[in-house]
Amino acid sequence: MSLILYKFVPRNKFREAQLAFLFKQVITWIFGLIVVENGIIKYPHRLFFKKANKASFTFEFFILPAFCSLFNIYYPEQKHQIYKVLHYAFYTSIIVILEIYAIKSTNLIKYKKWTWYWSYITIMISYYISRLYYRWFFRYNNSQPIMKI
Template sequence: MNKNRDKRIEIAVWIVTSFLLIVFIPKNKIREAQVSFLFKQLLTWIFGLIVVERNLITYPTRTFFSKSNKSSFTFEYFVYPSLCALFNTHYPYHKNLGFKFLYFFLHSAGITITEAVLEKYTSLIKYNKWHWHWTFITIWLTYYTSHLYNKWFYRRN
């Protein structure tokens, strides 16, 4: 695999994710986005370290903090929490249950598909004893947990 290409991809992911946060987080929901971001960071820190330490996933090419721990700083501590902040700030509270289910499904599936493509074509992530469906399940569960926390924190019904 081409490490320079992988590093360019990782830097591009930072730029695109930052752009998404700046453009799609409304000013009146910045605090809500911060709460979602930090809570998701807590969850991904725990799950990410467990998965990496059990050698289920490895991150062969890491641009940032490659010597601090074995997980990916970019994906575990910035991208997933950022996407979760976007997820929660745009959550369709006033839609029907089917639409809410679809919202969860599309967000989880989008991340899972992107990760599977990166796993297949780059050295940014490698599945050792892991499968895409575990990614989908953990993303769904952490999004749901984050959503419940967000509802509780802001006292929403």
């Protein structure tokens, strides 16, 4: 992910990518702790901070925020609504496909009372919240309302 961010985040967008990254960490920290502490998802094998909390540090504090950075800096702001919806679907699908692969092929994630479509919905909502914050923070296109997708 570090190499992907280094390669695909333009120098003039570094500050914007950093904001999206940090804000997504806040969102994933809250949602991640809720689902893990309530036994909805389990991470049996964690690489980092095994005793700090039960959440997956790698997934929730690095992979998701990195994709969110790319999602926000490449968002098709001036395009038609269909491109915006496809942008959400594309970035959400990448994460969910990686998660499904991790469930089926590794011992990194175990669904207890969760399914892939809950991941899809919550990740898409978190992208939307991130996008609202990003637009508010940078005041993009003040002539349009902030709540627009």
